[in-house]
Amino acid sequence: MQSARSKAEEKFLQVSKRDIEARKERQKLEKAAQEKTERLRALRLAKEAADRQAAEQESAAKLAASKTPAPRKKVRPKSGDKPG
Numbered sequence: 001m002q003s004a005r006s007k008a009e010e011k012f013l014q015v016s017k018r019d020i021e022a023r024k025e026r027q028k029l030e031k032a033a034q035e036k037t038e039r040l041r042a043l044r045l046a047k048e049a050a051d052r053q054a055a056e057q058e059s060a061a062k063l064a065a066s067k068t069p070a071p072r073k074k075v076r077p078k079s080g081d082k083p084g
Contacts (some may be wrong), residue, residue, distance in 0.1 A: 004012075
């Protein structure tokens with residue numbers, strides 16, 4: 001027959017083991033969540049950089065298009081006007 005003290009020590013060891021296992025599991029979950037957050041952050045930053053680059057290219061294309069003069073149309077005199 002075990003003494004009350006040895007039963008208490010055994011119970012304490014069981015609880016301690018469960019606490020250690022729970023702490024390890026919690027740390028594992030926290031690490032996984034942190035890695036997921038880091039991965040999503042990297043993807044977001046890459047997308048923002050790509051969007052920024054695309055916007056810059058679009059802006060440059062619009063600027064280049066606005067600098068090239070449009071071809072002039074020949075103006076025909078109106079039927080009632082006399083050339084000068």
